[in-house]
Amino acid sequence: MKILHIANDFSLTKVHSNLYRTLDQMSVKQVVFNPVREETPVGANHIDFLVADSQIVYSKKLRKYHRLLFRRKIAFLYRDLKSKVDLGSIRLMHATTLFSDGALALKIKKTYGIPYIVAVRATDIDVFLKYRPDLAPLVRKILREASRIIFISKSLHHNFLNHKHIQAYSDELKEKCIVVYNGIDDFWLDNTRPRQQLKPSKILFVGRMIGRKHLENLALAVIALNERGVACSIDYVGSGGAEKDKIEALSLKHPESIRLLGAIHDKSRLQEVYRDNHIFAMPSKGETFGLVYIEALSQGLPVLYHTNEGIDGVFNFKVGESCIGQDIGAIANSLELMMRAYDSYALDKIDFSLFRWKNIARRYYDIYTSIHNS
Numbered sequence: 001m002k003i004l005h006i007a008n009d010f011s012l013t014k015v016h017s018n019l020y021r022t023l024d025q026m027s028v029k030q031v032v033f034n035p036v037r038e039e040t041p042v043g044a045n046h047i048d049f050l051v052a053d054s055q056i057v058y059s060k061k062l063r064k065y066h067r068l069l070f071r072r073k074i075a076f077l078y079r080d081l082k083s084k085v086d087l088g089s090i091r092l093m094h095a096t097t098l099f100s101d102g103a104l105a106l107k108i109k110k111t112y113g114i115p116y117i118v119a120v121r122a123t124d125i126d127v128f129l130k131y132r133p134d135l136a137p138l139v140r141k142i143l144r145e146a147s148r149i150i151f152i153s154k155s156l157h158h159n160f161l162n163h164k165h166i167q168a169y170s171d172e173l174k175e176k177c178i179v180v181y182n183g184i185d186d187f188w189l190d191n192t193r194p195r196q197q198l199k200p201s202k203i204l205f206v207g208r209m210i211g212r213k214h215l216e217n218l219a220l221a222v223i224a225l226n227e228r229g230v231a232c233s234i235d236y237v238g239s240g241g242a243e244k245d246k247i248e249a250l251s252l253k254h255p256e257s258i259r260l261l262g263a264i265h266d267k268s269r270l271q272e273v274y275r276d277n278h279i280f281a282m283p284s285k286g287e288t289f290g291l292v293y294i295e296a297l298s299q300g301l302p303v304l305y306h307t308n309e310g311i312d313g314v315f316n317f318k319v320g321e322s323c324i325g326q327d328i329g330a331i332a333n334s335l336e337l338m339m340r341a342y343d344s345y346a347l348d349k350i351d352f353s354l355f356r357w358k359n360i361a362r363r364y365y366d367i368y369t370s371i372h373n374s
Contacts, residue, residue, distance in 0.1 A: 001029065002091050003029070003368060005020060005031070005032045005093075006033050006095045006096065007032055007033065007034055010096075011044040015182050016096060017046075019183075022358060029051050031057060031085055032047075034057070034059065037061065037062050042058055057085055060076075074104055087111075092117075092371060093105045093114055093115070094117050097121050097123070099135065102116075102118040106138075106141060106142045116145075117367065118146045118150065119149075119152065120157075121152065121288045122287060122309075124160075125163060126285075126286040129165050143166075148176050148371065149178070150180055151178070152181060152182055153312075153314060155309055155314075156288060181314070181355060182289050182360070183357035184291050184294050184355050189355065192299070193300040195345060198278065201231055202234075202235070203280075204235050204237070204280050205237065205280070206274075206295070207284075208240055209239065209241035209242070211241070212286045215246075216246045216247065217326065218281055218282075218325075219246075219251075220250070220328045222332075232339065233256070233257045234257065237264050239262055274296060279301055279320075279338050280293065280297075282303070285306050285309060290311055293311045294355050304320055304322075304331070304338060305322055306323065307322040318344060318346055319350065321334040321335075
C-alpha cells in the first residue's frame with residue numbers, strides 16, 4: 001500500500017514529519033507532496049526514508065495570485081503533481097487540510113478513483129469557511145467523497161459540525177468522523193513529572209507570539225492580578241510575531257512580573273523552564289490542538305486555554321481552566337481560580353500514551369488499511 005500525503009504545511013511544522021517518519025518505521029511506503037510558496041523553507045523537516053520508493057516531492061512555486069484564485073491554484077498543483085508522481089501507483093491519499101489539500105485530493109479521486117481521508121484544521125474554520133463562503137459547495141463535495149474525516153481535537157470536531165455552512169448536512173458526515181490527537185516528542189513522555197505541592201504564583205507561556213494567542217491580554221491580566229493583591233508573574237518563551245513588541249513594552253514597565261526569555265530550542269533547557277513554573281497559560285483562539293499544552297501537562301503544570309478551542313474537551317476531568325481570550329478580566333479570574341484551586345487538577349489521571357507518535361501512527365495505519373481493504 002502506497003500513501004500520498006498532500007501536506008501544505010509539511011515544511012513549516014514537525015507534526016507531519018513526525019507522523020510520516022513513524023509510519024516509515026512501520027514499513028509504510030509514502031509520497032509526501034508539499035505545495036511551495038515563496039516563504040516555504042524547502043528542505044525543512046526532511047526525512048531520510050527507510051522504505052524504498054518513499055520520497056518528498058516539492059511543487060513549483062505558487063504565485064501570489066493563487067491566494068485569491070483558489071481553483072486555479074488547485075489546477076496548477078494537480079498538473080505539477082501529475083508530472084512528478086506516478087498517481088497510478090497510489091492506493092490512498094491523506095490530505096492534511098480540508099480546503100487546499102482536500103480539493104486536490106478530490107480532483108485526483110475524480111480522475112484516478114483513489115480514495116482519500118481529509119483532516120480539518122482550525123484555519124479551515126477560522127479562515128476559509130469565514131472568508132471564502134463561495135467555496136462552500138466545493139467543501140461539501142470534498143467531505144462527501146472522503147472516506148474518513150479526521151479532527152485533531154474534540155473541540156474542533158464540535159465547532160466544525162456546528163458551523164453554519166456545515167450544520168445542515170452534518171448528520172450525513174458523523175459516521176466517518178474520527179478524532180485523532182497529534183503527538184509530542186518522546187522526550188516529554190519519557191520524562192513526565194507530577195504536579196507540585198505548592199502555592200502557585202509563576203505562570204508560563206511557550207510558543208510563537210502571534211495575535212490570536214492573546215498574549216498582550218494575558219500580560220495585562222497578570223498586571224491586573226498584582227494590582228488587586230494577587231502576587232504572580234509570567235515568563236514568555238518564544239520569538240517573532242506581532243505581539244512581541246507589545247510584550248516587551250509591558251515588561252519594561254513591569255519587570256518584576258513580566259519576563260521575556262526568548263526562544264529556547266534545547267529541550268533540556270526548556271524542561272527546566274517548565275519545571276520552574278507552576279501554571280501554563282495560552283488563551284489562544286483558532287488553535288487546532290496546541291501541543292505545548294500537552295508538553296506543559298507532562299511537566300506537572302495545569303493549563304489555561306481558550307473556551308471551545310484546542311484541548312478543550314480532550315479530558316473528562318479537570319486539567320486546568322478555560323476562558324475567553326479577548327476578555328482580560330476573564331483571563332485574570334481564571335488564573336486566580338487556578339491559583340486557589342491548584343490541588344484540584346487531576347493531572348495524574350492523564351494517559352500520556354495517547355500522545356505518543358508510535359501509537360498515533362498505529363491508529364492512522366489501521367485507518368489506512370481499513371479503507372484499502374474495504
